[in-house]
Amino acid sequence: MPIKILVTAKRVEDYESKIKVNPAGNGILPDGLKYKINPFDEIGVEEALRLVAKHGGGEVVVVSVGTKDVHEQLRHALAMGATKAVWVNHTGPLDQMMIAGCLQKIIEKEKPDMAILGKQAIDDDQNQVGQYLAEWLGWSQATFASKEESLESEAEKSKTPALKLSADMKSLTAIREVDGGLETLECTMPCLVTTDLRLNQPRYASLPGIMKAKSKPIEEHTPASLGVSATSNITITKMEHPPARKAGIKVPDIAALVDKLKTEAKVI
Amino acid sequence: MSNVLIVVEAQPDGSLRKATLNAITAGKQIVAKTGGELHAVVLAKDAGALANTVKEYGVKVVHAGSAAHLTNFTADVVAPAGAEIATAIKAEFVGAAATQAGRDVMPRIAARLKAAMASEILGVVGSSGADLQFTRPMWAGAVIATVKLGTAIKCFTARTTEFPMAEKAGAGEVKAFAPAAPAKSLQKVVAFKEVKSARPALTEAKVVVSGGRGTKGDFKEIDALADELGAAVGASRAVCDAGWQPNDLQIGQTGKVVAPQLYIAAGISGAIQHIAGMKGSKTIVAINKDAEAPIFQVADYGLVADLFKALPELRAAVKAAK
Numbered sequence A: 001m002p003i004k005i006l007v008t009a010k011r012v013e014d015y016e017s018k019i020k021v022n023p024a025g026n027g028i029l030p031d032g033l034k035y036k037i038n039p040f041d042e043i044g045v046e047e048a049l050r051l052v053a054k055h056g057g058g059e060v061v062v063v064s065v066g067t068k069d070v071h072e073q074l075r076h077a078l079a080m081g082a083t084k085a086v087w088v089n090h091t092g093p094l095d096q097m098m099i100a101g102c103l104q105k106i107i108e109k110e111k112p113d114m115a116i117l118g119k120q121a122i123d124d125d126q127n128q129v130g131q132y133l134a135e136w137l138g139w140s141q142a143t144f145a146s147k148e149e150s151l152e153s154e155a156e157k158s159k160t161p162a163l164k165l166s167a168d169m170k171s172l173t174a175i176r177e178v179d180g181g182l183e184t185l186e187c188t189m190p191c192l193v194t195t196d197l198r199l200n201q202p203r204y205a206s207l208p209g210i211m212k213a214k215s216k217p218i219e220e221h222t223p224a225s226l227g228v229s230a231t232s233n234i235t236i237t238k239m240e241h242p243p244a245r246k247a248g249i250k251v252p253d254i255a256a257l258v259d260k261l262k263t264e265a266k267v268i
Numbered sequence B: 001m002s003n004v005l006i007v008v009e010a011q012p013d014g015s016l017r018k019a020t021l022n023a024i025t026a027g028k029q030i031v032a033k034t035g036g037e038l039h040a041v042v043l044a045k046d047a048g049a050l051a052n053t054v055k056e057y058g059v060k061v062v063h064a065g066s067a068a069h070l071t072n073f074t075a076d077v078v079a080p081a082g083a084e085i086a087t088a089i090k091a092e093f094v095g096a097a098a099t100q101a102g103r104d105v106m107p108r109i110a111a112r113l114k115a116a117m118a119s120e121i122l123g124v125v126g127s128s129g130a131d132l133q134f135t136r137p138m139w140a141g142a143v144i145a146t147v148k149l150g151t152a153i154k155c156f157t158a159r160t161t162e163f164p165m166a167e168k169a170g171a172g173e174v175k176a177f178a179p180a181a182p183a184k185s186l187q188k189v190v191a192f193k194e195v196k197s198a199r200p201a202l203t204e205a206k207v208v209v210s211g212g213r214g215t216k217g218d219f220k221e222i223d224a225l226a227d228e229l230g231a232a233v234g235a236s237r238a239v240c241d242a243g244w245q246p247n248d249l250q251i252g253q254t255g256k257v258v259a260p261q262l263y264i265a266a267g268i269s270g271a272i273q274h275i276a277g278m279k280g281s282k283t284i285v286a287i288n289k290d291a292e293a294p295i296f297q298v299a300d301y302g303l304v305a306d307l308f309k310a311l312p313e314l315r316a317a318v319k320a321a322k
């Protein structure tokens, strides 16, 4: 039974970037920053592609909210294999309620069977959009989806999806990373999944995939055209770096280390 | 009056999670600024016993919502019941501890309340309700932002390491209520594979010994040192990805946040995503054979050495020093 899945692709600073606050303390300096698809979203695209491959085809619709720069991330998802890209054109703060509101409208139009988002965007580190969206849609939610097997297992090498759909597609079983272990959650479809790091190892886009993605159309909307208010409910009034830890020392050997831990730090 | 509601994470066995006490302290800090009342809500199959425990910690009213559909603390059922109480007591602030369960349910409660939310708050700043703001980490803690939420109701999760545990302070009142059952069940927990360990819980341990890719998956010496110190064992992402240790042991931006008295990192390079989860530790020791490893920038005591040689020596020395 073919399946249609909605995924997202937020544009974020590469995780290896050195983030520096600007002198005004109200934003970060753009110098030397590289931008990527949010790593958790890339995992979401990968999982969607695996599910489609396993269930006899279907569609993967990728959505991103932001300035025209997000076309880069949408094309990245298309190059991986997504079938359609949707851009919500918005300049300004990207707060979680606004994003969830836009995604809700797109989902109402596209009517996917399920949606897979990242658990958090690694710029804001909020970990909220999926849960807002699930509630507003009245869907089940499986946050922090993972898999039982490791990323070096045979199941991973053969690109088996970690999420399991029942034969009638009425329910989905997810393994979740919870405190103290792994939970198995059974959800009625449609379900909203958010990805954790170990759900899968995303594929590299193939060269033909990259070439094909370049010419694919990107559907455009705005918050206004979707009927979503673009005013942000979250105002950042200040940004600063956390205080640095005081410089430590190198100890020459274990004897010196144990002495410091006993007499100076008094922790053993 | 700006009331504050803390959503308590119910455990299957009805016990109190220490993280709840950290969240209660965050609630008290808000109440101290806004002058409202501190409430809590316990949602479980049988909420009474846990509500009676929570009421001892300086909470004015604990709402005990008992219902069969709350057997598991899942977001689909916790959100409507939590939002119901928030509305009934006219809460202006609704929060929970930033545990995995808190991270799962709190935004869904916020969604029901049309409330904006600040995740993983580190502190409460500002003088009164109207200009109350939260500090919270962004970009794996590279930046601390001060944020103001613009909705009538405001939600948060509190990072447990940043708020001390509330102490017992005069018993409040327990009010029972019966949360309405949802029209249909959306999700159910069918299994839980617990990571069993005789060691202290990672987020509560006074000492944590963590291993990274440098262990090549051999945790024998990490385990032995941890046992000598009565410590919990932690890991970097590389270790969990490889399946060498359970995911539950990952420390960092997207794993657990710990702040023990002593944190020992062996064979961990010190990526910002890892540092994000342990830099609040009182004393940090790093053992790495690469003198240039970034972990040394946050370590109080750094030892450039092969961990397979250093860890047994350290264990013997700790034992001798006892």
Ligand SMILES: Cc1cc2nc3c(=O)[nH]c(=O)nc-3n(C[C@H](O)[C@H](O)[C@H](O)COP(=O)(O)OP(=O)(O)OC[C@H]3O[C@@H](n4cnc5c(N)ncnc54)[C@H](O)[C@@H]3O)c2cc1C
Pocket (backbone or CB within 6 Å): A015, A039, A040, A122, B211, B212, B213, B214, B215, B235, B236, B237, B238, B239, B250, B251, B252, B253, B254, B255, B256, B266, B267, B268, B269, B270, B271, B272, B273, B274, B277, B287, B288, B289, B290, B293, B305, B306, B307, B308
């Ligand atoms: C979205 C995202 C989220 C992430 N979240 C987290 C997170 O929550 N937690 C986390 O830890 N990481 C996280 N990471 C990964 C992080 O960026 C690093 O890749 C990871 O922390 C590296 O783990 P490591 O230090 O064990 O391995 P490496 O970086 O490979 O370091 C291994 C170290 O071991 C040393 N070594 C090797 N052999 C020996 C020996 N015999 N004796 C002593 N030292 C030795 C080496 O010198 C090296 O410094 C995240 C990454 C992304 C993209």
Ligand SMILES: Nc1ncnc2c1ncn2[C@@H]1O[C@H](COP(=O)(O)O)[C@@H](O)[C@H]1O
Pocket (backbone or CB within 6 Å): A008, A009, A010, A011, A038, A040, A041, A063, A064, A065, A066, A094, A096, A099, A116, A117, A118, A119, A120, A121, A122, A124, A125, A126, A127, A128, A129, A130
């Ligand atoms: N601007 C955006 N465009 C598309 N998806 C987004 C955007 N912001 C957040 N998301 C999705 O929501 C998830 C959680 O984000 P957050 O709640 O902001 O941490 C991300 O992993 C994305 O999948």
